[in-house]
Amino acid sequence: MEQKELIKYIQENFKYDKNIQKIDDKQFSITVEKDKILNILSFLKLLDFKQLALITAVDWIKENRFEVVYILFSYSHIQQILVKTFIDRDKPEIETIKTLWEVASMYERDVHEFFGIDFIGNDDKRPLILHNWKDKPPLRKDFDSLKYSNKIFGKFKKDEEND
Amino acid sequence: MVNNYILRFLFAAFLSIILGLLYMGIGRKYIARIRRCYAGPFYQSYIDVIKLFSKKSISHNWIMDFGVMMGFAGIIATVIFLPIGPFTVFPDMKGNLIVIMYFMTIGYLGMAMGVAASGNPNATIGIARALALMVGYEIPFALAVILLVFVNKSSLLADIITTQQGSIFHWNAFRYPFAFVGSLIALQGMLGEQPFDAMIAPAEIASGPMVELSGKFLGFGFLQHGAQIFLETGIIAAMFLGGGTFLGFFTKQLFLYLVTLSIAAVFPRYRFEDAVKFFWIIPTSLVLIQLLIFLI
């Protein structure tokens, strides 16, 4: 289907609140409520958006909320969809989608490690990339990376004797 | 020439090591020139060996020490039977080819024992490949030996050399060209050069048998490889190129080694099961054809 037809089809057949925005010829975004995320993703999966390319998150610290983004791709429509939803920053929880895509459990583990978002139903919370991490998740906006780096790895001083 | 056997043996051992390392250095320069580089000086291998013996080394258990020594000693022991030009260590033992073939495996078996004791899986894979490859190249080589034994009614290298004297066209290389080509391919496998270097494969199994060898162990590995080059090119030179004086013999050895390297410089690597298959089909049938021609 062309992008226009796709957008029209989703407008007509997906009943819940949504906000569809075109990004360019090959991709568009759909923003939905937090509890409708499984509905929209299974709806899109039936529409032949078979590949879950990535799950990621954005920290909107001033609005005190996280934006969770699911990126889907379809090989038959050659279209990419960004499914977005917002969750509360003080209580970062969202349902897991590992029942729809097995690979999602890995992405959710990654997002949990870097943003501290809990995926209800996904118990795999082992660290994936960071080594022995004890601080707050590093990609949150209130984490001061420079201060951390200077404190643990040492600040470079110009007059230090180079041994 | 000294009559004392120990001195004669030491002479042969040192000659094989020193000349083997020299061939190695010249070979490195030769390969570099093919690739349009310059490489180090021709005595680079000696520097490498001295450096390796000056390094500290780590041994995992006494079997590793013993195995590496046995690998080195196996090759040196085989050199005893090789007629180096007009010189043999024991003048009355004129280099029985069957004994030489039997002794040559000891080097590999010692190496296998040593590196398997080092406990690194890559080393075990590497030496298993080396032994599997041996099953491949021993077949054409053994057939070539059988041919020459048939022809000369003797398995002594000295006799084989004697029948080739007189003219360049009396050399077995010209009398039995198919067998010569088959043995050259077998030589390629014996020296472990491309395309038959699946046992070393630095990018794949981290240099195979040598993976845990450090310092003096790797130094012994170097010496073993040097002596191996001397021995194996020497056998082929005696079998097919008619031995000769000291200088002639060494030139023939170097020529054979450079031929091997010319092939090695332009070829990628066979997988080892493909390499074994290749040995059993191409060089084996070449030697077999020669054998049939001779019998008919």
Next chain:
Amino acid sequence: MLLTSTKDLKDKGFEEILNFFRKKSLWMLHYCTGCGAVELPPTMTSRWDMERFGMGPMATPRQADLLLITGYLSVKSLKRVIYTYEQMQEPKWVIAFGSCPINGGIYYDSYSVINRLALYLPVDLSIEGCMPRPEAIIDGFTKLMKQIEKGEAIGYKKYKENYEWYKKNQREVLERTTPVLEQEE
């Protein structure tokens, strides 16, 4: 800081003769974490031809004399680098490539990239640049050779003498039990 001064550890006597052979045959193990790894293939092959100096790449730490840290080093790979360095046999040397192992480079504020390699391993020579060109690399290697000849490249001895100091620094990064920044809740 470090315990012993450089002068006490200099190579003496017979070592000086061996050093001539050591500098002529440096076998290197390149730890390809960062972007510097891409500068090495041209240095090794016919354009710049590192083999003229008797140098060559080696496959395992046991065989190598020289450890190249090519570019930035994350905490997770620092652990592997330390394993690798301790597996190498003496004498051994470390060369740090580019600005990242000197002061963090463009990763100066990263939470997972170390800033100074010299705190964790004894670096004999640093080649600055982001990344250094093959000419600079060759220049660095010749400088190291001169150091070795004079017996001044003694990083591995320093590591042994000041083992506690280096281990303390390594543990601070690798085996932390408390958060680095206070959590203000």
